[in-house]
Amino acid sequence: MNIGSAAQASGVSAKMIRHYEEIGLIPPASRTDAGYRTYSERDVHLLRFIRQSRVLGFSMKQITALIGLWLDQSRPSSKVKLLAQEHLRELDERINELQAMKITLERLANSCHGDARPECPILDGLAQH
Structure with a gap:
């Protein structure tokens, strides 16, 4: 899905999605041949995780740690x-x-x-x- 659809599905604005990508909070999006960003359901799930973490007031540093823990199944x-x-x-x-x-x-x-x-x-x- 494109960035607009990912933003709508996750509740995270397109601007913040690009920001999260720039700071390395989320991996770089896949690109179409025309250079447009594309996102998977897994990406949207990660964006929802980040959004909920922000709603709870976690800092970006804490969210980075939470994502690492969330992705580590042996944590x-x-x-x-x-x-x-x-x-x-x-x-x-x-x-x-x-x-x-x-x-x-x-x-x-x-x-x-x-x-x-x-x-x-x-x-x-x-x-x-």
Whole structure:
């Protein structure tokens, strides 16, 4: 199938498919005599795997590792679990950072009168940090 069909079937844009090929995340596509890229069902399956990994927030480095593990039929599942647990720890850290940001911003927004006066505790708070 052509890149447009592969994009539609996988949920990954044609632009991202070309990018994944450029960075070596997926193997180079087969080409027709006219030079057009062609993709197999296996390629589309790999693109779906990458898409779902991105939806879950895995980094490109982690996705590369996941693909290697996915393709290695003799892999120990412990390696996959370890990678997933590492990602969970990273997500927890990001969630904590976002919660702290939200608390700070709520405090600043609540302290602002939001009227015609020029005094603004939000700007003052931002200037202090």
